[in-house]
Amino acid sequence: MILIIFQCMLFLIRTRAYENLALQRPAWQSHDYHGKETEWGAAKAVDGKYIDRSSGGNQCTISANDEPTATWRVDLGGVVSISVISIYYRTDNSPNPGSFSSRFVGFFLYVSNTTSKDDGHLCFHEIQNVTGTPIENQLISCSVHGRYVIYYNERKPGVNYPSYYSQHAYNELCEVEVYGCHDPKYYGDNCDQLCSEGCLEKTCDAMTGHCLNCLPGYQGLRCDELCTDQKYGQQCSLQCGNCSDGEACNHVNGTCPWGCDEGVDGDECQTPCLPGFHGKNCGQNCSENCKVTNRCNRFTGECDGGCKPGWRIPTCQEVCPRGYFGINCQDSCTLYCGRNGSCDRITGICDDGCMEDWSGPLCGTAPKISDWSHWTGCSATCGGNGVRHRFRTCTGVCTHIALNQSGNCGVQQCPIDGSWGAWGGYSSCDKSCGGGWKLRFRKCNRRSPSHGGQPCYGDSMQATGCAMIHCPIDGGWSTWSDFGQCSETCGQGVQIKSRTCSNPRPRYGGRGCVGPNNASKSCQRGECPVNGNWGSWGHFHPCDMSCGGGLQLRLRECNDPPPSHGGLPCPGQSVHAVPCNTDQCPDQMNATLSSNDLFG
Structure with missing residues (x-):
């Protein structure tokens, strides 16, 4: 067979x-x-x-x-x-x-x-x-x-x-x-059908025409389907970055055609905003009024550590509203500020001075009043309308301050102890998986405690287990690795650190980690050597001789820029001289004439 x-x-x-x-x-x-x-x-x-x-x-x-x-x-x-x-x-x-x-x-x-x-x-x-x-x-x-x-x-x-x-x-x-x-680029009964354009190297299965591997950005048996579900690249295995408004990235190279969402930048929208920037495409500056200047949340623009005095959280772009001052506008102007109750938004000093009987920069100095004394004994022990009194003293202006108080006493009834009512039905389970609880309750209301009576003894709630199945475990990032070495030997460079989606790994259908697995920061490896360069020549100085041949000088300095951090000095000379006033002086000419007369 x-x-x-x-x-x-x-x-x-x-x-x-x-x-x-x-x-x-x-x-x-x-x-x-x-x-x-x-x-x-x-x-x-x-x-x-x-x-x-x-x-x-x-x-x-x-x-x-x-x-x-x-x-x-x-x-x-x-x-x-x-x-x-x-x-x-x-x-x-x-x-x-x-x-x-x-x-x-x-x-x-x-x-x-x-x-x-x-x-x-x-x-x-x-x-x-x-x-x-x-x-x-x-x-x-x-x-x-x-x-x-x-x-x-x-x-x-x-x-x-x-x-x-x-x-x-x-x-x-x-x-x-x-x-x-x-020819591996053909398939079919007579090997006369071309493999799909989406096949890697245009090669496919000889019998079915199914691609052995796809070009980046394509998927499916014949590699004729674009990547979906925010994926791109080889075998659609790479995750798109945070494109603007959740748009899908380019299925081949992962670039975001409409820019980036909040907090990221770069062609693939996977680069976190540099310090001092936030918002879509990292296009907005953090406020100068942040407590840590120009440092804020790269997504929302909320300032790190709050605002400087006089500015309102979260973005520190608005001044404190009337009646508030200080860091994050969290302090209220004193109730005893003058006519309109307003104060300086930074210092809290009242704009129109203090109300009557109050003083100090913040109008917070009040008359000095002692604590109340103990209550006197009640005029009746119970069952009647007894009265008791207490007193205090005042130093300063106390025109509107009460110094005596009276109160009722001795009117309480006998204590009544509480008694439980019936149990209610169980609630729905508080979880759909992973082990939860459903509860039922009772109230101390068959007879409520009153007049100092004892409360009901025992529990007002009972719980029983439910939903004993595994819950999805979303992936969590590991701790960041240490930053790697600086990319430059001098000047400004970049250091990179990474993390993995393993703390924990996604399980039972849980979601993968959100966010980048790499981060970078700038690094400084000391100043780079700067070689010196000559500045422009100055003007020529006057000739040092009026006749008989002299020199004119001009100067230049090695200052454009000067050498620094071990750089080389400027090559060449700092002084340039040219001949000037080369005609003979008059006394030299007379001497020449006399000689001719003698020997002529």
Whole structure:
């Protein structure tokens, strides 16, 4: 039955016009059988002949005896698109299961772009535990691109294999057929349909046309669907940043076409605002009236540490309203300020002075009044309208201050102790998961305590457990790592720190962490050397001689800029001289004339 299924599947593959890409291609095996290199060589497995699957038919590859490993491979001539690989193992023309399945069992089948199996994709490997398996005809589905098909088996010393495995490893392959499309950019029954434009490197499965990998920004079997759910990039695996108003980012590169939401900046809206900025695209300055100047919440603009005196929280852009002053406008003007009750919004000093009998900068100095004395004894012990008195003294202006008080006493009734009413029904569970409580209550109202009577004894509430299932656990950020090294050796640079969504990891359907996993800050590595540079030449000074040849000088200074922090001084000279008044002086000319007279 298995053989019939194999033959039907193979017939279907061949009728679809898939090419046997391995036929007559160069082949190699690790251990030729000595003296039978031609009759049983590696090429026999791709010569298209396997009617006689015995050693005497010379149509099969047979490797040397007594080897711990056996490797055979075929070179397909270039990278091709493979769909299925069929293997016909040696049977000596006996019905399945034959006597050679113990040598075939446990084999590995790889497809690689190099001659090493370790660089390749494992298409098939099973540890069979039933004698007579696997069958000698294998049809293995392996949708992959590659150049080399590699068969490998092993019987290594010290490894405990099942009892019916052969003692040594063999290649006894009568035929290996590789079906697919020669050009990995095509697929279909006749390999005449182009793979989707969204496929990475325009390559796809030879049979279905499904992309093996997608270009960045695409998803789906044929990579013809854009990334969704705020994802972008390769395999739609990257999370969009905080684009403006929750808009999706570019599905390929993650940039935000309409700018950033509050608190972030950058093309991908994943860079937190620098200190001193807040709002969308970090486009707003923090208030100068913040208690810590120009430092505020990057999302809301709320000042760090509140406001300077006289300014109103949260953004410190508004002055204190009338009647309030001080830090965050949290102090009220005194009730005893003058006519309009207003005061200076910074100091609290009353604008119009103090009300009568009050003094001090904040009008807070009042007349000095003693505490009330103890009450006198009651004129009646109970059941009547007794009276008691107390007194106090006043120093200063006390025109409107009462110094005597009287009160009723002795009118209390006898104490009545409380008694519980009936229990109410249980409330709904306070949680939908993770273990909660539902409650019921009773009141001390069957007879309420009064006149100093005792309260009801016992609990007014009963609780019972409910919703004993796991709750989703949202992801939480780990603590930030230490900042890394400064990006510059001198001057202003940047240090970066990171964190991971592992404290805790999201579980039971919980949400992932929100926010960036990297943060940066500026760093200063000392001033950079500044080389000196000459300033402009000054004007020429007057000539130092009126005749007979003199010099005119002009100067310049090394100050544009001057050398600093170990920088080089200015090259060249600071003084420039040119000749001037080169005519002979008059006394020199007279001397010349006299000489001519004498000798002329």
